[in-house]
Amino acid sequence: MPVTDVDKNPDALTMTITAEFEADADRLWQLWADPRQLERWWGPPTHPSTFVEHELTPGARTTYFMTGPDGEKHHGQWRIEEVDPPHRLHIADDEVDDEGKPADGGPTGMTVTIAEAEGKATMSVQTHFADRESMEQTIEMGFEQGMIETLDKIDPLLGAARA
Amino acid sequence: MVAIGQGIRTVPFVLTYNQMVVDKKPIRDEEKATDLLFRALADPIRRDILRRAHEGQLSVSALAREHPISVTAMQKHVAVLERAELVSKHRVGRESIVQTQTGALVRARAALDRLEADWRDRIERMEQILETDKGAT
Numbered sequence: 435m436p437v438t439d440v441d442k443n444p445d446a447l448t449m450t451i452t453a454e455f456e457a458d459a460d461r462l463w464q465l466w467a468d469p470r471q472l473e474r475w476w477g478p479p480t481h482p483s484t485f486v487e488h489e490l491t492p493g494a495r496t497t498y499f500m501t502g503p504d505g506e507k508h509h510g511q512w513r514i515e516e517v518d519p520p521h522r523l524h525i526a527d528d529e530v531d532d533e534g535k536p537a538d539g540g541p542t543g544m545t546v547t548i549a550e551a552e553g554k555a556t557m558s559v560q561t562h563f564a565d566r567e568s569m570e571q572t573i574e575m576g577f578e579q580g581m582i583e584t585l586d587k588i589d590p591l592l593g594a595a596r597a
Numbered sequence: 598m599v600a601i602g603q604g605i606r607t608v609p610f611v612l613t614y615n616q617m618v619v620d621k622k623p624i625r626d627e628e629k630a631t632d633l634l635f636r637a638l639a640d641p642i643r644r645d646i647l648r649r650a651h652e653g654q655l656s657v658s659a660l661a662r663e664h665p666i667s668v669t670a671m672q673k674h675v676a677v678l679e680r681a682e683l684v685s686k687h688r689v690g691r692e693s694i695v696q697t698q699t700g701a702l703v704r705a706r707a708a709l710d711r712l713e714a715d716w717r718d719r720i721e722r723m724e725q726i727l728e729t730d731k732g733a734t
Contacts, residue, residue: 436724440713444705449712453720457727465723475722478715557720561712569708 438556447563452556459550462557463520466490466546473498481508490517496525521548542568634707637681642666643674646695650684653696657686660695682706 439452455462465471469485477483481500488496496512516524523546545560563569637643642664649655649663661671675695678684683703685696 437717437720442706442709442713444702444709447705449709449716451713451716451720453723455724455727461727462723465726471726474726475719478718559716561716566705569705 447566447569448560450558450560452558455555455557456553457555458553459520459548459555462548462555466523467519476500490514490519490523492517495528515543522546633677633681634683634703637677637683640674640677643678646671646674646678647683647697650695651697653694656689656692656694658692 436453436455437451438454439450441448441450443449465475467490469488472488473483473485476485476498477500481502483498483500485496485498487494488498492514494514496514498510498512500508500510502508511528513526513528514523515526516522524543525546526543542561542563544562547558549556645664646660649660657671657675658668660675661668664671666674675684675686678695679686683698685698686693687696688694
């Protein structure tokens with residue numbers, strides 16, 4: 435199990451996951467930099483991803499989509515904000531609708547840091563959300579229908595308790 | 598009180614799953630956390646506790662009086678909700694007062710759990726790619 439730490443903070447709206455790999459930092463960086471490698475791990479096997487545009491250059495735009503079992507497409511778009519190979523990468527997540535057009539919703543982002551020591555690379559990915567709404571969209575973008583349905587039941591249940 | 602907002606929560610999960618300690622840092626099993634949440638919500642008495650306890654004024658024994666069950670049985674229901682972090686408990690005198698956590702907090706936590714699960718899967722796939730490619734050269 436390469437994951438060494440998980441830090442979830444519902445107040446700061448962040449989740450940071452850290453993992454250690456038997457590889458050097460350059461090799462790990464390639465997993466992010468090369469769109470053909472990125473699409474091998476970004477989407478789950480049920481929803482393979484295709485990166486249409488992707489280049490790790492500040493200001494560049496990444497466009498990709500994931501294809502579901504019924505052929506439905508989920509589009510995503512990133513804005514590459516900071517690039518310091520092979521150590522640091524900051525990506526802003528631009529919300530887009532199912533046709534890939536810009537949509538409302540707070541932008542979220544992720545910061546990737548990669549460090550190397552004694553032939554091992556440690557990667558940390560921090561995902562941060564602009565607000566609770568965009569954080570909760572993560573649930574809706576998940577693929578477990580049962581989970582979404584159950585969560586939808588929580589709110590009416592706790593209706594009176596909501597701030 | 599549950600230590601929300603202090604990174605990895607140090608509630609019963611750590612004790613229960615301390616065999617998963619990696620590099621001396623506790624790793625909470627997010628799948629089990631999700632199971633706990635759904636199991637907690639699956640029972641009508643527990644859902645009723647959530648409704649009644651949102652103002653945080655009812656004790657475990659007061660809640661037990663609302664149902665045809667013993668205080669011991671009610672304690673068990675509250676414990677299930679506590680493990681799923683849907684309620685917290687605090688003492689006032691000899692009474693144990695139950696307080697429902699807000700829906701917003703529950704949803705926020707569920708979103709982060711979901712995200713953690715996604716990233717664990719991604720990291721696993723990354724590792725597989727590194728191993729596959731190593732074998733190929």
